[in-house]
Amino acid sequence: DADVTQTPRNRITKTGKRIMLECSQTKGHDRMYWYRQDPGLGLRLIYYSFDVKDINKGEISDGYSVSRQAQAKFSLSLESAIPNQTALYFCATRGAGNQPQHFGDGTRLSIL
Amino acid sequence: SQKIEQNSEALNIQEGKTATLTCNYTNYSPAYLQWYRQDPGRGPVFLLLIRENEKEKRKERLKVTFDTTLKQSLFHITASQPADSATYLCALDPLNAGNMLTFGGGTRLMVKP
Numbered sequence: 432d433a434d435v436t437q438t439p440r441n442r443i444t445k446t447g448k449r450i451m452l453e454c455s456q457t458k459g460h461d462r463m464y465w466y467r468q469d470p471g472l473g474l475r476l477i478y479y480s481f482d483v484k485d486i487n488k489g490e491i492s493d494g495y496s497v498s499r500q501a502q503a504k505f506s507l508s509l510e511s512a513i514p515n516q517t518a519l520y521f522c523a524t525r526g527a528g529n530q531p532q533h534f535g536d537g538t539r540l541s542i543l
Numbered sequence: 544s545q546k547i548e549q550n551s552e553a554l555n556i557q558e559g560k561t562a563t564l565t566c567n568y569t570n571y572s573p574a575y576l577q578w579y580r581q582d583p584g585r586g587p588v589f590l591l592l593i594r595e596n597e598k599e600k601r602k603e604r605l606k607v608t609f610d611t612t613l614k615q616s617l618f619h620i621t622a623s624q625p626a627d628s629a630t631y632l633c634a635l636d637p638l639n640a641g642n643m644l645t646f647g648g649g650t651r652l653m654v655k656p
Contacts (some may be wrong), residue, residue, distance in 0.1 A: 433585070466646075471551060473632070474587075475647035519587050529575045529636055532644060534586030 434458045435537035437522050444512055445543050452507045452538050462525040463505040464532065465489075467498060467518045474521065480505055510523030512542045546570065547635060549647040564650045566616040566633035571645075575636035576616050577640055578612045580629045581649065586633055591618075620639055623654045 435456045444450055456463065463484045468476040476489030479495040486497055494516060496508045509516055519539055523532040548567045556562050566576070575621045576597050579587035593600045593616070595608045600607045606619040620627050633646040 434575070434578035472646055473547075474646040476643065479643070523586070529592070531579075531592060532587075532634075536584070536586050543610055 433535065435522055435524055435533050435535040437520075437538050439538060440536065442543045443541045445541065446513055448508045448542075450512050452520055452522075452540070454505045454507070454535060456503050456505075456522075456524045456533075458486040458524050458526070458533055459502070460524035460526050460533070461502065463499065464525070465495075465505070465507045466523065467491065467516075467522045468521060468537075469518050469524070474512050477507065477520075509540075514542050516540065517542045545645040547633065547645060549631075549633060549650045551647055551648055551650070553651040553653055555653045556622065556623055558624060560653070562620040562627065562652055564618040564631050564652065566618070566647055568614050568635055569636055571614070571637070573635040573637055576607075577634045577636060577644065577648075578605075578607055578616075578618050579632040579634065581632060582629050590631075590651050592636075620652075623652075625654050628652055628654050 438453045439459050464479045465477040468474050475491050479487050480488050480499045480542045482500050498506050520536045521537045525532045546569045577592045578590045580590055581587040590593045591602055591607045593607045595611050605619045630649040632649040633647045636644050
């Protein structure tokens with residue numbers, strides 16, 4: 432089983448819909464992150480959490496919200512989806528210190 | 544403002560040659576620099592980490608250099624193989640700022656047989 436699991440892997444939806452992307456991890460890491468990836472722009476940080484009671488905005492948090500339901504679960508919501516939120520979304524975890532990040536395989540989200 | 548630049552154009556090389564990818568940064572003082580590999584439809588996978596006081600790090604056919612004066616890291620794959628074809632991302636990791644990684648846009652490497 433994958434260490435970081437994202438669901439769904441693909442989603443097509445319409446403008447204005449509310450969408451939730453889910454992430455769960457088995458690495459036991461406290462730190463979790465949500466990124467979006469667009470061609471030519473690299474990975475941009477949306478939100479991050481250092482433990483269950485900690486939520487922080489990243490570089491591009493407008494239009495998104497998150498929930499850290501447990502150490503192992505971190506979900507990303509788009510309250511009212513718009514077409515420019517079409518992108519690849521990645522969840523990642525990180526251990527203590529300067530350890531590498533571990534990524535899920537992403538959710539490809541298309542908003543029509 | 545802080546900037547991380549990787550060559551956005553794909554790098555095409557012949558099998559067996561050494562591939563060299565560049566990561567340049569400005570207005571940044573990273574303590575660590577990490578390299579990741581990303582295959583189509585997959586998340587990035589960690590390859591190597593180098594600290595600011597290290598000039599070079601090796602792992603099998605991979606070599607990373609880190610020049611804090613030039614503000615540049617070079618990533619080398621020796622004896623390249625078609626299976627090395629992927630996008631390679633560099634990420635800068637400061638000592639403070641909550642240890643937040645900042646990623647470059649990645650360079651796509653194509654190794655032809």
